[in-house]
Amino acid sequence: xxxxxxxxxxxxxxxxxxxxxxxxxxxxIIGTPAGMFDDGVRLAPAAQLLRGATHExxxxxxxxxxxxxxxxxxxxxxxxxxxxxxxxxxxxxxxxEEITAPEVRDQLRRTMARLEGTSLALDxxxxxxxxxxxxxxxxxxxxxxxxxxxxxxxxxxxxxTRGGSGAxxxxxxxxxxxxxxxLSALPPETRGLPARQDWEEVARPIAVRALAAGAAVxxxxxxxxxxxxxxxxxxxxxxxxxxGPLSRGTVQVDPTVGLFGxxxxxxxGLLSDPARREALSMAxxxxxxxxxxxxxxxxxxxxxxxxEAFAAPTYGQDRWAGASIDERRRIAAARVDAxxxxxxxxxxxxxxxxxxxxxxLFRQLAEAWATIGVTTRRAAPGxxxxxxxxxxxxxYVSPVWYLNQFNCRLGAGLCAPAADALVRQAQATRDPARRExxxxxxxxxxxxxxxxxPLGVPVRWSLVRGTLGNFQPNxxxxxxxxxLSQPTT
Numbered sequence: 001x002x003x004x005x006x007x008x009x010x011x012x013x014x015x016x017x018x019x020x021x022x023x024x025x026x027x028x029i030i031g032t033p034a035g036m037f038d039d040g041v042r043l044a045p046a047a048q049l050l051r052g053a054t055h056e057x058x059x060x061x062x063x064x065x066x067x068x069x070x071x072x073x074x075x076x077x078x079x080x081x082x083x084x085x086x087x088x089x090x091x092x093x094x095x096x097e098e099i100t101a102p103e104v105r106d107q108l109r110r111t112m113a114r115l116e117g118t119s120l121a122l123d124x125x126x127x128x129x130x131x132x133x134x135x136x137x138x139x140x141x142x143x144x145x146x147x148x149x150x151x152x153x154x155x156x157x158x159x160x161t162r163g164g165s166g167a168x169x170x171x172x173x174x175x176x177x178x179x180x181x182x183l184s185a186l187p188p189e190t191r192g193l194p195a196r197q198d199w200e201e202v203a204r205p206i207a208v209r210a211l212a213a214g215a216a217v218x219x220x221x222x223x224x225x226x227x228x229x230x231x232x233x234x235x236x237x238x239x240x241x242x243x244g245p246l247s248r249g250t251v252q253v254d255p256t257v258g259l260f261g262x263x264x265x266x267x268x269g270l271l272s273d274p275a276r277r278e279a280l281s282m283a284x285x286x287x288x289x290x291x292x293x294x295x296x297x298x299x300x301x302x303x304x305x306x307x308e309a310f311a312a313p314t315y316g317q318d319r320w321a322g323a324s325i326d327e328r329r330r331i332a333a334a335r336v337d338a339x340x341x342x343x344x345x346x347x348x349x350x351x352x353x354x355x356x357x358x359x360x361l362f363r364q365l366a367e368a369w370a371t372i373g374v375t376t377r378r379a380a381p382g383x384x385x386x387x388x389x390x391x392x393x394x395x396y397v398s399p400v401w402y403l404n405q406f407n408c409r410l411g412a413g414l415c416a417p418a419a420d421a422l423v424r425q426a427q428a429t430r431d432p433a434r435r436e437x438x439x440x441x442x443x444x445x446x447x448x449x450x451x452x453x454p455l456g457v458p459v460r461w462s463l464v465r466g467t468l469g470n471f472q473p474n475x476x477x478x479x480x481x482x483x484l485s486q487p488t489t
Contacts, residue, residue: 024207025484028216030230033179036210041115045230046210048156053481055159055166058086063483065474067150081145088136089192094165101132107160122404144430148396169482181208185485202487213238226465233459234355254460254477258393262453263413266386270346277450279332283372285325289364300456305402305443314440333372346374351385391458393477399439414451
């Protein structure tokens with residue numbers, strides 16, 4: 001008889017080792033149990049994974065980050081890009097009732113109304129009408145083309161629900177009073193797909209638990225979990241330090257797109273002028289910053305919108321035209337010196353989440369800003385800060401996504417109303433060339449306002465057991481749970 005003594009944090013994930021006993025895939029998601037079971041329009045990353053597994057929308061994202069059919073089995077797009085017509089699968093809600101186009105229409109309308117005030121609502125701003133054409137056909141009409149519309153529909157927040165339950169592809173159960181979730185893949189025939197007789201033998205259940213980063217990495221190193229998801233730069237040092245030799249070949253870093261930098265929270269003191277805000281950005285040696293983490297392949301960025309997001313970028317990768325870091329720091333220091341005076345101390349308060357990675361990041365930024373005469377203090381939780389870390393993954397690759405993150409309606413920091421107006425014009429036009437021009441102008445207005453200090457792309461990492469299939473690093477760092485339950489052949 002084999003006896004295992006495991007910490008309570010992993011008892012629900014596995015019995016005497018990852019995937020043992022009932023053959024479940026043991027998954028640890030970095031986060032909190034409360035965050036994993038969020039049910040709103042601003043979902044934590046862990047909640048996005050659970051919602052995506054249990055609440056499909058018209059379309060979904062696969063393990064490579066590509067859009068695939070979900071409740072809609074197929075669709076067509078009009079030549080002008082203004083009409084998307086979806087044919088629904090012959091599938092049912094968990095209570096056995098048929099999923100119909102009128103109900104899907106009503107749910108999509110309600111969801112979009114609930115999203116008001118979020119950046120996702122801004123992204124979906126071109127939706128004009130949603131209508132049911134027949135019992136299984138639904139049309140979405142747009143005021144202007146949205147090249148990334150399908151990817152937006154695939155977001156977890158767009159999943160459909162009825163009576164608190166979603167339409168698969170997995171069913172979830174959870175224990176009373178704990179943070180565990182168990183997911184079971186639903187038979188194909190319940191989702192409008194051909195039946196498979198060996199379904200119960202090939203579809204593995206998934207046991208999910210939210211853990212702090214250190215606990216998740218330790219559980220992986222012991223062999224208690226098969227995969228750890230949701231790592232960021234804040235906890236990246238723990239992945240390499242705790243996992244040690246076991247991490248070889250198992251640390252997967254996604255080639256991400258998104259925002260990783262510092263949002264200006266207050267326009268006061270040293271940061272009251274855009275030129276001095278730019279001085280802080282100029283003083284940062286971005287490659288030296290990431291070298292402290294021992295992370296290769298990271299892409300720095302000194303612009304809000306990376307040039308490659310435009311079809312024909314009007315600016316290069318380096319914002320300061322190849323000036324050396326010493327030249328940039330001389331210019332930045334002169335701007336700080338010109339501002340200093342009686343009662344004017346060049347001090348910035350920086351808000352960062354707790355974690356070993358944040359400690360490294362703070363030291364690197366403090367050293368960079370010290371070279372131009374600026375003192376950096378770390379803001380305590382809840383304390384007002386001048387700058388705050390912004391670390392968010394892009395939902396789609398377009399200048400619109402980046403620009404909408406700074407829309408004044410979101411209240412996320414300093415903003416530029418002129419840039420917002422240009423983005424609205426760009427989204428409303430049907431001329432692709434004109435759209436690019438307007439978005440470039442919007443980016444220029446936002447960059448000149450210096451509301452954000454870009455550093456580079458977000459860091460997202462996972463720990464993946466070599467025996468686990470159907471995991472693929474991707475630009476959106478979204479790793480759906482359903483594929484983990486499926487055979488690799």
